[in-house]
Amino acid sequence: MASIAVCPGSFDPVTLGHLDIITRGAKVFDKVIVAVLNNRNKQPLFTVEERMELLRETTKDLKNVEVDHFNGLLIDYVKKQNANAIIKGLRAVSDFEYELQMAAINRKLDEEVETFFMMTNNKYSYLSSSIVKEVAKYQAPVGDLVPEVVEEALRKKYAFS
């Protein structure tokens, strides 16, 4: 059986921290589906389509990575994709408590699906999409935090907002 993992998140927008987790995950699993969460409770900067496009562009060299989106319960989406794993990145102790809770509830909903955690690369332990947006909003450079296409997309967003 092929090992298929879903890597869920907001990716608003994708950062080098996300890409590090996706690239490492793609070495371990046969297929990684990066799934953009369409979260109606959050006011995103980029639309789901824009976030998917940036992900596609930045993962195009990873042949076993696909980009998709989902609504509703993650575990339902995972099952629909015939996946058997969820990949998450952990940055700090503050991520841990929430992720522990999520992993526990997902296991309760379906104990066949396993959640795998990867420790952040030290270089990116401080990096989040929110921090990137905060910096980019004030026209400060974000070139060492996100891929070039994302930097360009941020520049356009904030120039027209």
Ligand code: ADP
């Ligand atoms: P955020 O908006 O906080 O950057 P997302 O919801 O888009 O996060 O995150 C998707 C996944 O990527 C989560 O599992 C998150 O823990 C992980 N992640 C985000 N940034 C990093 C990073 N710098 N290093 C490792 N994992 C990360």
